[in-house]
Amino acid sequence: MAFEGLSERIQNALSGLRKKGKVTQTDINQATREIRLALLEADVNFKVVKEFIAKIKERALGSEVLDSLTPGQQIIKIVNEELTQMMGESAVALNKSDKIPTVIMMVGLQGTGKTTTAGKLANRLMAEQKARPLLIAADIYRPAAVDQLKVIGNQLEVPVYEEGVNNSAEDIVRHGMQQAKENKNDYVIIDTAGRLEIDESLMDELKNVKEIAQPDNIVLVADAMTGQAAATVADGFNQALDITGVILTKLDGDTRGGAALSIRSITNKPILYVGEGEKLSDLDIFHPDRMSNRILG
């Protein structure tokens, strides 16, 4: 399960404090040192860890702990609150446009789950809002992506706008947007190209697509298994495109958790959903508080 190692180590670090009637500076130093190592080992960005530990220490030495009859419990509560804060406080929904269609542009590196997640989002919107989405296949560099999106469209009975891989992404998106207007689709979900790493020509293409589609949401799909690298990638996409949020995939795998814990602090953009499996129904709203509870057990 995701976060297993992190969860176990943080719980161990805090277990000694749980029943203490009095907590000393040494106890606090010991616990925070352990938590710091656990977070670094879970591949959380070191600056994020540093700030987090500083906050915990500051609060642990404050009156809310010292004046408490259960100081150990109080520190655990602080760790819980700060972990939640690190991941974004509360769940954030997609932006919705006043007029149809609401446009969602999916971006991300290859293999992160972008195409699958486009389908998962369509599925969710249909189930939640009886939405009538149109998927646009604008990943023209990975020929299989267009077919993959068509298969997903068939499965969900959602129309897919595609022109194969011989036209430019810009043209495909322009035409797809036109089709959505004609068919009065309330959502458009654009699957864009990915690469193995961020490069300038990819970003230029994505900027053009952004200009054409005027998306209400630019959602970065990031692979949780890549840990801290996912946060670095998110930062790169955010600087180029000003993303509106992140979907973290493969949280069902053996991820150490670093991505989930770093992304918000590094990009200041929320994690909207998490992918927890390969099925089109495996997309869940990201609740920072529940994730924190899951880590603290």
Ligand code: GDP
């Ligand atoms: P793209 O290149 O970004 O479009 O990636 P794909 O959508 O083709 O996904 C790459 C692989 O990751 C596929 O095998 C997906 O089934 C798988 N995948 C996507 N999301 C998840 C997830 O949340 N959990 C798991 N376990 N696999 C996922």
